[in-house]
Amino acid sequence: MAKVALEIATPAQKPVLETLFQLYTHDFSEQWSGREDGELQEDGRFPQYVWLDSYWTDADRTPYLIRAGGHLAGFALINRFSHSGLPLDHAVAEFFVVRKHRRAGVGFAAATNIIRARPGLWEMAVARRNTAALPFWRRVAAAVVGASVEEIERDDALWDGPIVRFRA
Numbered sequence: 001m002a003k004v005a006l007e008i009a010t011p012a013q014k015p016v017l018e019t020l021f022q023l024y025t026h027d028f029s030e031q032w033s034g035r036e037d038g039e040l041q042e043d044g045r046f047p048q049y050v051w052l053d054s055y056w057t058d059a060d061r062t063p064y065l066i067r068a069g070g071h072l073a074g075f076a077l078i079n080r081f082s083h084s085g086l087p088l089d090h091a092v093a094e095f096f097v098v099r100k101h102r103r104a105g106v107g108f109a110a111a112t113n114i115i116r117a118r119p120g121l122w123e124m125a126v127a128r129r130n131t132a133a134l135p136f137w138r139r140v141a142a143a144v145v146g147a148s149v150e151e152i153e154r155d156d157a158l159w160d161g162p163i164v165r166f167r168a
Contacts, residue, residue: 002069002101004109009063009075011056017063020075021049024096031129049094055079066097066110073101076114082123083159084152089120092137111140115168122168125154128161137164144168 009017025046029038040046055063055077066074074097082088097107115122124137141149145166152163 001105001109002071004073004106004113005067005070006064006076006110006113007067009055009065013065014052014056016065016072017052017075018048020072020096020098021052022046023098024075024094027096027099028127028130031127051079051093061093064110064114066106068101068104068106073098073106074110076110078114078118083125083154084123084163084165085158086123086152086165087121088123088165090115090118091123091125107136108140108143111137112143115140115144119168122166124164125159126161126164128155130161134162134164141166 022045025038029046032038038046051061055061058079060080062078064076064078065072066076074095076095077093079091079093080088081091081093083091092111095107095111097110101107124141126133126137138149141164145168148166150165152165154161154163
């Protein structure tokens with residue numbers, strides 16, 4: 001596996017995150033079949049992430065770029081929004097690794113490094129149709145804290161899918 005490094009994205013790197021979000025949204029759009037979400041705009045791009053600007057203006061939000069072997073490989077957005085409605089310290093809002101670096105340990109290393117660097121109560125809300133994400137976040141949680149992991153199942157207006165919670 002290539003060496004994985006994290007860096008907090010600067011405002012000057014916002015265009016990089018906007019570009020990565022196009023790839024992320026493209027991947028995620030297959031889960032939106034039969035829904036209004038994920039439609040291309042007339043310019044051939046997906047709509048931009050509504051909350052991206054707030055990652056440089058809100059102290060409770062942190063944008064990370066993920067690098068593998070020095071090359072850009074993805075991003076992680078961390079905030080304090082609780083999909084469970086329960087108190088927390090940190091939540092993974094969005095997490096993306098480009099296909100070239102998937103299943104190579106890059107995402108796992110990035111996720112565990114972010115969590116270990118930020119102690120507290122964590123939450124990862126997993127979209128129900130994103131079936132590959134739940135086993136990934138279970139492995140990450142097990143590596144960080146072992147067996148002390150809680151899973152909450154939601155199917156309401158606040159969230160539709162499982163939520164992984166643990167204290168790191």
